[in-house]
Amino acid sequence: MFYEKYLKMREKNNSVLIVGLDSDTNKFNSKFSKDAIGIFEFNKYIIEQTNEYVCGYKPNIAFYEKHGYKGIQALEKTVEYIKKYTELPIIIDAKRGDIGNTAAAYAEAFFKYLKVDSITINPYMGMETINPYIELENSHVFVLGLTSNKGAKDFELENDLYLKVIKNVNEYNKKFKDKIGIVVGATNDEHIEKITKNSGNMVYLIPGIGAQGGSIEKLFKGLNGYKNIVINSSRGIIFSEDPKKSAKELKENLNKARGL
Numbered sequence: 104m105f106y107e108k109y110l111k112m113r114e115k116n117n118s119v120l121i122v123g124l125d126s127d128t129n130k131f132n133s134k135f136s137k138d139a140i141g142i143f144e145f146n147k148y149i150i151e152q153t154n155e156y157v158c159g160y161k162p163n164i165a166f167y168e169k170h171g172y173k174g175i176q177a178l179e180k181t182v183e184y185i186k187k188y189t190e191l192p193i194i195i196d197a198k199r200g201d202i203g204n205t206a207a208a209y210a211e212a213f214f215k216y217l218k219v220d221s222i223t224i225n226p227y228m229g230m231e232t233i234n235p236y237i238e239l240e241n242s243h244v245f246v247l248g249l250t251s252n253k254g255a256k257d258f259e260l261e262n263d264l265y266l267k268v269i270k271n272v273n274e275y276n277k278k279f280k281d282k283i284g285i286v287v288g289a290t291n292d293e294h295i296e297k298i299t300k301n302s303g304n305m306v307y308l309i310p311g312i313g314a315q316g317g318s319i320e321k322l323f324k325g326l327n328g329y330k331n332i333v334i335n336s337s338r339g340i341i342f343s344e345d346p347k348k349s350a351k352e353l354k355e356n357l358n359k360a361r362g363l
């Protein structure tokens with residue numbers, strides 16, 4: 104179960120950092136081939152360098168699907184590797200969202216075949232599209248709440264739509280016992296305090312720190328002591344000169360902000 108695994112690894116590694124395996128071959132240096140084989144070798148290197156500083160990994164499926172079936176094989180091998188050598192939870196950033204039977208097929212792909220711990224989903228088509236995921240055993244989803252991109256203002260912020268989503272999802276989470284979390288963009292820090300008042304104890308998956316310019320200080324001001332968080336950084340770590348040093352530094356900066 105994602106929630107238990109997350110709590111365990113947050114404690115064990117004393118970290119709320121999650122590294123995004125957005126393994127874009129265009130950004131690889133000459134040590135790694137720009138194909139599916141290179142993706143797995145790159146991920147292995149990043150996992151070896153960073154696993155003691157994180158509470159999980161988040162591969163974004165786009166960077167694997169882009170390479171066709173071989174890319175998916177690289178994702179499978181990455182998932183196997185993380186599971187074999189660590190106890191860290193794996194969230195696939197897939198942003199799925201569809202009617203019941205289609206959602207059920209996606210759910211099987213991620214939780215029965217790939218056997219990951221959580222995936223991201225898009226709630227635009229309504230609450231019933233969430234059911235096929237959370238009805239499965241050992242499943243968990245992060246529902247897009249208030250995203251980190253500029254476009255969040257187009258629909259999500261309009262009439263506080265994001266809050267409506269978060270309130271509904273929180274009711275579901277109570278019924279489905281911690282199988283749901285929400286995505287909350289660090290770049291939208293001015294709305295975070297309001298979110299904490301409507302989200303129960305759901306885990307927040309927080310992207311937007313690092314490459315997207317979100318501020319750790321403003322984020323934690325908004326969080327105002329809220330503890331169930333995982334903070335993602337992808338490009339800022341995996342494509343830095345020294346991923347181990349970057350992960351360690353970010354973990355320590357986040358811990359300072361957590362008051363540890």
Ligand SMILES: O=c1ccn([C@@H]2O[C@H](COP(=O)(O)O)[C@@H](O)[C@H]2O)c(=O)[nH]1
Nearest residue numbers: 163250251288310314315336337338339
């Ligand atoms: O609101 C959202 C939801 C998801 N993402 C994803 O998170 C990472 C961010 O990568 P960085 O390199 O740290 O910017 C990426 O996979 C996005 O698709 C997001 O940024 N915002």
